[in-house]
Amino acid sequence: MDYILKVFLILLSSILVNNFILARFLGICPFLGVSKRVTTAVGMGAAVTFVMALASVITYIVQYAILEPFGIEYMQTIAFILVIAALVQFVEMVIQKTSPTLYKALGVYLPLITTNCAVLGVAIINIQEKFDLILTLFNGIGGALGFTLAIVLFAGIRERLEFSSIPKPLRGFPIAFITAGLMSVAFLGFQGLIK
Amino acid sequence: MIDKILWPLVSLGGMGLVFGAGLAFASKKFAIETDPKVEEIREVLPGANCGGCGYPGCDGFAAAAAAGEAPVSGCPVGGAAVAEKIAAILGVSSPTVEPKVARVRCQGDCNNAVNKYEYDGIQDCVAAAMLADGPKGCKYGCLGLGTCVRACPFDAIHINENGIAVVDRDKCTACGKCVVACPKKLIELIPRSSQVQVLCISQDKGKDVRANCKVGCIGCQICVKACQFDAIDFKNNLAKINYDKCVNCMVCAEKCPTKAIFADFANRKAASIDPDKCIGCTLCKKACKFDAIEGERKEKHVVLQDKCTGCGQCAVKCPTKAITMA
Numbered sequence: 001m002d003y004i005l006k007v008f009l010i011l012l013s014s015i016l017v018n019n020f021i022l023a024r025f026l027g028i029c030p031f032l033g034v035s036k037r038v039t040t041a042v043g044m045g046a047a048v049t050f051v052m053a054l055a056s057v058i059t060y061i062v063q064y065a066i067l068e069p070f071g072i073e074y075m076q077t078i079a080f081i082l083v084i085a086a087l088v089q090f091v092e093m094v095i096q097k098t099s100p101t102l103y104k105a106l107g108v109y110l111p112l113i114t115t116n117c118a119v120l121g122v123a124i125i126n127i128q129e130k131f132d133l134i135l136t137l138f139n140g141i142g143g144a145l146g147f148t149l150a151i152v153l154f155a156g157i158r159e160r161l162e163f164s165s166i167p168k169p170l171r172g173f174p175i176a177f178i179t180a181g182l183m184s185v186a187f188l189g190f191q192g193l194i195k
Numbered sequence: 196m197i198d199k200i201l202w203p204l205v206s207l208g209g210m211g212l213v214f215g216a217g218l219a220f221a222s223k224k225f226a227i228e229t230d231p232k233v234e235e236i237r238e239v240l241p242g243a244n245c246g247g248c249g250y251p252g253c254d255g256f257a258a259a260a261a262a263g264e265a266p267v268s269g270c271p272v273g274g275a276a277v278a279e280k281i282a283a284i285l286g287v288s289s290p291t292v293e294p295k296v297a298r299v300r301c302q303g304d305c306n307n308a309v310n311k312y313e314y315d316g317i318q319d320c321v322a323a324a325m326l327a328d329g330p331k332g333c334k335y336g337c338l339g340l341g342t343c344v345r346a347c348p349f350d351a352i353h354i355n356e357n358g359i360a361v362v363d364r365d366k367c368t369a370c371g372k373c374v375v376a377c378p379k380k381l382i383e384l385i386p387r388s389s390q391v392q393v394l395c396i397s398q399d400k401g402k403d404v405r406a407n408c409k410v411g412c413i414g415c416q417i418c419v420k421a422c423q424f425d426a427i428d429f430k431n432n433l434a435k436i437n438y439d440k441c442v443n444c445m446v447c448a449e450k451c452p453t454k455a456i457f458a459d460f461a462n463r464k465a466a467s468i469d470p471d472k473c474i475g476c477t478l479c480k481k482a483c484k485f486d487a488i489e490g491e492r493k494e495k496h497v498v499l500q501d502k503c504t505g506c507g508q509c510a511v512k513c514p515t516k517a518i519t520m521a
Contacts (some may be wrong), residue, residue: 030460062210079207090221097225163207 007138010131013194020118021150022180022187027118028110031151032176040105040157043176045148047095047110048065049141051087054121056140058083059123080123081114088114118147154183232261232284234469239280240270245348247271247370249406261285271295274370294387295369297352297362301337301381302394302455304357308336308408324378332407335397337381346376389458390443391436398431406451412455418447423484426507444506464505464520472494472517479509479518 020026027048034044059080067073092110096103103110113119126136157179163169168177237257244252250259250267259265260262260281267285268278274294282288295480314323314330320342339358352373360382362373381396387417397404401413414432426440429445434447434456448458467488468479475493487503490496498509498518510518517519 034281066206068212072206075203075207079210082207084212086218089218093218093221093225095228113282150287 007135008187009194010135010139011142011145012140014122015146015149016187016190019146019148019150019187019190020121020143022184023191024118024121025137025184026121027116027147027182029112030116032173033112034106034109034182035151035158035176037105037153038152038155038159040102042148043095043099043102043105044109045108045144047091047120048113048116048147051113051145052122052144052147053124053137053140054087055080055084055119055123056126056136057133058087058137060126060131063127067155074126075118078102078138080120084123085114103153106150120139125164150183150187154180157183200331211265213324214269227386229348230261230344233257235284236260236281237275240286241272241277243272243348243366243368245272245368245372247368247372251398261262271370274368290446293360296367296385296387296390297369297371297373297382298385298394299343299352299360299362299382299405300394300396301359301379301393302361302410302457303336303408304331304339304355305330306357307410308333309406309518321378323353329379330440333397333399333404335379335381335395335399336408337379342376343382346372348372378504386438389436389438391440391441391445391448392457393434393436393455395455396433398433404432410453410455413453415452415480418456421446421450441476442506442508444485444504446504449452464507465500465503465519466505466509466520468496468498468499469519472515474517476514479510482508482512484508 011096016021018024021031022029030044030048035041062079062083063073063076067076067079088111091113092103095106095110122140126139127141158176161175170178171193204425216251225405228431233410236259240253240257242253248256248265248271250256250265250269251375256265256269258404259271260267261483263285267281267287268275270277270281283378291387291517309332311328311332312327312330314326316322318340320329320338320340323329323338323340327414329336331338337359339354339359339360341354343352343360344354348370351368352360353363355361360373362382364387369384373382379396380388387390395404395408395410396414397411399407399411404413412433414429414434416429416434418434419427419429423444423446424442426439426442426490427439428437429436436447443458445460445463448454448460468488473495474494475490475495477492477496478491479496480488480490484504484506485504487499488496488509489499507520510520
């Protein structure tokens with residue numbers, strides 16, 4: 001029972017309290033790049049969720065089956081990036097095959113998931129927090145869901161911003177940055193949720 | 196020492212190998228079937244990515260041509276040769292396309308035209324044109340600041356020593372970039388075979404044209420009367436050649452009082468009749484609008500070289516192909 005509670009707390013924590021974008025400030029690039037429309041934001045969120053969940057599990061295995069037995073933990077970053085890059089390539093192929101429109105909409109941001117620091121971040125945090133495999137998986141999924149939540153909310157706001165009258169110097173990215181900052185402040189409200 | 200290097204090498208290399216194999220398998224499994232014609236068409240295109248076809252680069256045109264949306268002759272740079280190759284790939288017949296060339300329709304260089312003020316601003320036609328239509332007295336004239344030169348991807352247009360843009364016919368591919376770039380809309384794509392052009396687009400009254408430029412079209416309509424083929428359209432105080440009707444006889448250029456009509460007299464042709472083939476049918480004599488053919492029925496005909504304009508109408512009519520244009 002305690003374990004299930006722990007899983008639930010980790011999910012809650014990674015989605016809301018330690019949201020990768022709005023609390024940890026990781027993965028800002030796709031957050032700003034692919035958040036012009038809700039539909040593409042959902043697609044990006046799905047792609048990142050897939051990559052993050054799989055990357056969490058595989059990097060866990062890589063860490064404890066390869067890096068630690070051989071005593072080469074210092075290769076962690078390179079090994080993890082290798083895993084993530086391969087996964088992203090795979091996701092790219094699947095998306096191109098299944099949904100060419102989503103593939104076009106995501107554009108360069110799809111291969112850029114490789115360098116999305118949220119993905120590498122979740123893998124490294126899993127190891128640092130000494131999670132076991134199940135918790136690792138849920139932390140990955142939770143982090144990705146948090147990413148999806150943030151980017152979809154942000155895309156919804158930006159779609160509305162298109163039709164509002166914004167002072168000329170603030171149009172486009174400046175207002176997006178301000179919005180992102182305000183969202184981050186709003187998410188600060190979750191900080192006291194888990195003790 | 197050596198195992199410190201070896202283990203990372205083996206473990207990371209092994210991981211790379213496993214992932215690589217996995218991706219190779221996935222790429223086979225998720226392979227996307229693309230139209231091989233797109234690749235083939237892309238191969239035969241010039242690859243200049245000039246956008247002259249109206250599509251985003253050669254890749255865009257290849258995709259459109261393969262889908263049947265773009266005409267096979269859509270590439271102005273590749274011309275007939277490329278059109279033929281694309282038609283062969285797609286298995287359609289290629290329509291014959293008249294190759295074109297860009298022409299700057301202004302002769303108002305520093306010897307012929309006057310300036311209304313001294314321009315010392317940004318050296319660009321678009322910028323200059325914003326200041327009271329540019330420094331040229333004639334508001335239609337070439338400003339000679341080289342906006343078209345910079346637009347040309349083929350180094351085929353240059354400002355000559357007298358300060359107006361001139362197209363290098365050998366290098367020009369008729370991609371149309373300069374046509375778009377010119378703020379005065381002076382550049383036109385004309386058939387490459389055309390040897391007669393009106394090099395003025397001024398719609399001013401004759402008196403105003405004369406005041407600004409020695410070689411402008413003054414709207415006298417002498418060319419319209421001189422043309423035997425009805426190939427000159429006269430509109431808004433300006434003569435314009437209809438290239439579909441023009442036969443390059445160059446009579447209009449001879450008659451033009453201001454020499455606003457250019458003709459390549461060096462390449463003017465003349466008819467000659469092969470006496471062995473001539474059967475004396477008089478068809479050529481009737482076809483000639485310049486009385487340049489002499490001869491009675493059933494006799495050999497001869498061309499009066501001083502009257503012949505090289506329009507080639509007699510050669511078209513001759514039933515025995517006895518007339519050659521040279």
